[in-house]
Structure formats: C-alpha cells, structure tokens
Amino acid sequence: xxxxxxxxxxxxxxxxxxxxxxxxxxxxxxxxxxxxxxxxxxxxxxxxxxxxxxxxxxxxxxxxxxxxxxxxxxxxxxxxxxxxxxxxxxxxxxxxxxxxxxxxxxxxxxxxxxxxxxxxxxxxxxxxxxxxxxxxxxxxxxxxxxxxxxxxxxxxxxxxxxxxx
Amino acid sequence: xxxxxxxxxxxxxxxxxxxxxxxxxxxxxxxxxxxxxxxxxxxxxxxxxxxxxxxxxxxxxxxxxxxxxxxxxxxxxxxxxxx
Numbered sequence: 001x002x003x004x005x006x007x008x009x010x011x012x013x014x015x016x017x018x019x020x021x022x023x024x025x026x027x028x029x030x031x032x033x034x035x036x037x038x039x040x041x042x043x044x045x046x047x048x049x050x051x052x053x054x055x056x057x058x059x060x061x062x063x064x065x066x067x068x069x070x071x072x073x074x075x076x077x078x079x080x081x082x083x084x085x086x087x088x089x090x091x092x093x094x095x096x097x098x099x100x101x102x103x104x105x106x107x108x109x110x111x112x113x114x115x116x117x118x119x120x121x122x123x124x125x126x127x128x129x130x131x132x133x134x135x136x137x138x139x140x141x142x143x144x145x146x147x148x149x150x151x152x153x154x155x156x157x158x159x160x161x162x163x164x165x
Numbered sequence: 166x167x168x169x170x171x172x173x174x175x176x177x178x179x180x181x182x183x184x185x186x187x188x189x190x191x192x193x194x195x196x197x198x199x200x201x202x203x204x205x206x207x208x209x210x211x212x213x214x215x216x217x218x219x220x221x222x223x224x225x226x227x228x229x230x231x232x233x234x235x236x237x238x239x240x241x242x243x244x245x246x247x248x
Contacts, residue, residue, distance in 0.1 A: 022183055029175045030234050057233055068229035075184045075223050079215070154220070 010081035055094040066093035108138035121161040170202040176234035185212035
C-alpha cells in the first residue's frame with residue numbers, strides 16, 4: 001500500500017489483456033503458439049486458460065513452470081496497476097490449475113471424511129492462500145465439518161474440525 | 166558468444182524488462198563455464214527489489230521460466246542477478 005500509490009487502478013478486462021499479451025509474448029519467444037480462453041469463476045476470479053500443442057514446455061515438471069509463469073504474471077500486473085488486489089486473474093497454463101483444484105477438492109473431502117469418522121481435528125500442510133481457499137470452499141459444502149486457517153505467513157495452514165452439533 | 170542459449174537469453178531479457186520500472190537499463194550478459202551457460206542479469210538500482218521479490222519468489226520464477234526456455238536450446242543455464 002505504501003508504494004505505487006499513484007498508479008492508476010486497472011480494470012479486470014485490462015488486466016486480462018495485459019496478462020494474456022505477456023504470456024503470448026513469452027511463449028512466442030520460446031517458439032510456442034498458444035490459444036487463450038477466459039473463464040469467469042466465482043468471487044470475481046477470471047481464469048485464463050492457455051493451451052497449445054507444445055504447452056508442456058511451459059507446464060514443466062509437476063506444474064512448476066506453470067506456477068512460475070503465474071507468479072510472473074502477477075508481478076507484471078502489480079507493476080502495471082500498483083493498487084490491484086492480489087489474485088483476480090489466474091493464468092492457467094495447460095489447464096493444470098483446474099486439474100489441481102479438482103484434486104485438492106477431492107483431498108479436502110477425504111480429510112473431511114476422516115474428521116467426521118474420528119471426531120478429531122486435522123491440520124493440513126501449509127498452503128498458499130489460493131489453495132487454502134479451495135479447501136475452505138470444499139469443506140464449507142459439507143455439513144459435519146468446518147475449517148479455519150492457523151499460523152502466519154508461509155506456515156499458514158488449514159485445520160479441518162468437526163462442526164458443533 | 167551470441168549463439169549461446171538464444172532462447173533462454175531472449176526469454177530472460179523479455180521477462181525482466183516486463184517487470185522493472187527501467188527496462189532500458191536491463192542487461193543480460195552471457196558466459197560459458199564448461200557445459201553450463203551463465204546469464205548475468207543487471208537492472209537499474211531501484212529495480213533489484215522487484216526482480217528478486219518477496220522471499221526471492223520473483224527471482225525463482227524467472228529462473229524456472231528461463232530454464233524451461235533453455236530446454237529449447239538444449240543447454241543448461243544458470244541465472245544470476247548482479248548488482
């Protein structure tokens with residue numbers, strides 16, 4: 001908040017154009033042609049999925065390169081409009097983010113089952129805010145369990161617990 | 166020299182220029198040590214913080230993407246940020 005106070009806020013559509021042109025240019029420099037599709041998600045999140053025949057280079061081992069591209073997009077957007085809040089635009093290289101979210105939801109439901117069976121809290125590994133939100137949303141859809149976040153910074157983690165009857 | 170890891174260099178140059186306030190002051194120097202190509206990135210004084218990022222996250226992302234680009238050149242690269 002203390003820096004870039006004078007940067008104008010830019011609209012979600014402008015952010016999307018900027019994100020897309022950055023990733024397109026990056027891919028073209030690597031000799032890769034991408035197609036982009038935009039998906040409006042809940043909570044005003046715009047997921048931009050990039051696809052193409054040679055997308056694997058940008059996905060990387062375990063999606064590591066895809067995550068790095070998303071980090072760089074966020075940095076580019078912060079520079080363009082210093083006041084934007086983190087995380088409205090999500091670049092999803094090769095759809096890994098969507099698949100990862102599905103896997104994480106499944107994991108959250110299995111943890112929830114375990115909490116329901118044992119009646120005990122389960123603390124998950126530390127996760128970033130995006131992943132925590134996916135877990136919280138998955139847990140919120142279930143009746144027998146609830147969730148909260150604990151810890152600070154990189155140690156912040158989700159705790160799933162039985163909801164009060 | 167100019168034919169060492171051209172894709173990695175171009176990607177490194179592009180990415181760093183897009184995130185700094187002074188793109189004209191970005192320079193990427195290339196050297197070769199054995200089988201490893203070293204990219205030494207220098208930026209304007211005030212831009213180093215942005216290029217490194219909180220907990221080195223931006224620098225890590227740049228390294229990851231540049232290494233991916235280097236696979237197109239069939240070489241191994243190291244990226245260093247120099248003052």
